[in-house]
Amino acid sequence: MHPPHPHGVNEEANAKGVREGEQVQAVLMDLYRRMYAAFGDRGWWPAETAEEVVIGAILVQSVAWSNVVKAIGRLRERGLLGLEALHAAPVEVVAECVVPTRYYRAKAQKLKAFAAHVHERHGGSLERMFEQDTDALREELLSIYGIGPETADDILLYAAGKRSFVIDAYTKRIFSRLGLVDERIGYEPLRAWFMRHLPADVALYNNYHALIDAIGHHFCSARRPACASCPLLPVCRYASSQAADAQPAV
DNA sequence: TTCCGGGAAG
DNA sequence: CTTCCAGGAA
Structure with a gap:
């Protein structure tokens, strides 16, 4: 059917659903x-700080990045572009800022949940939270409301600098x-x-x-x-x- | 599976 | 007007 490719890219994936082998x-x-x-x-992730990476990673769930840019701008205007500030702010105010990212009520709660976790478990310090090995940190991230596998790996790789694909x-x-x-x-x-x-x-x-x-x-x-x-x-x-x-x- | 539920691109 | 985008929770 298809001509063989020099790199072998066009061969079938195996029963486990992936190509395996030395090549x-x-x-x-x-x-x-x-x-x-x-x-x-x-030049990923497009953000100034690790906290901004986390915030962006939550907000970008199932939306275009252009929407996130608007929300980040609104948060910055109100001084809410940080975890401790988010923790102190009312959900309604956070929600109002992140309206452009769709599912804004859910996402406001996700931001609050993450900020609360870091505040209570790590004294509000992302750096301290990141002072553990990749697997342990990944498990902790996945335990937080609103953080699924992709968002956890975004945070691991682009905020914590850990090797997680x-x-x-x-x-x-x-x-x-x-x-x-x-x-x-x-x-x-x-x-x-x-x-x-x-x-x-x-x-x-x-x-x-x-x-x-x-x-x-x-x-x-x-x-x-x-x-x-x-x-x-x-x-x-x-x-x-x-x-x-x-x-x-x- | 279904909710969530804005905005730019086509 | 329709599509569909850096997903996750229930």
Whole structure:
């Protein structure tokens, strides 16, 4: 059906829903180079402080980043762009600030819950909270209301500088379309797969996820992906199958 | 699975 | 006008 690819990218994922083998690391790094050639260093996370990263990570759940920028601006105006300030502020005031991020009542409570946790358990200090190993910190983050796997990994990687790979909707979509993982793979298995095959480098994790986001945002949309101009076109099964559909073999 | 429930892009 | 975006809780 499809011609064999020199990198082996187009081979089937195994029964566990992921490609395995010695060459997976080479495939992942090849993809990184292709994305890097197109977008370079993305400079993630776009924030001034670790607390701002946390706040942004909660607010960006299931919304466009442009909405978060508005909310961050409103919080800054009212002096609420910090965990202790958020802890002291009434939920209604916080909610009013984060209206642009959708689900604003829920998100105001999430911000309050995180601020309260850090206040009560770490004296309001993120630095002190981050003074533990990655796994323990991840478990603690996941125990906080409003912090799921992706937000926890955002905080670990971009606020705490810990080596934790971030999975999001783009990651699943892109890597399943590439033919490397099953489209229905869960968060933890996919994260484990990346961390098993990627070099243990925090800076690499940082920009790798940022580049995936760029590819997802600019090319790999759910409905009408722009495969023709995508930097990953040469190694993508989805794109080749789309091309095959558009131009049946003569 | 369903709620949550704003805003820019097309 | 319709779509759908850096998800998580119940």
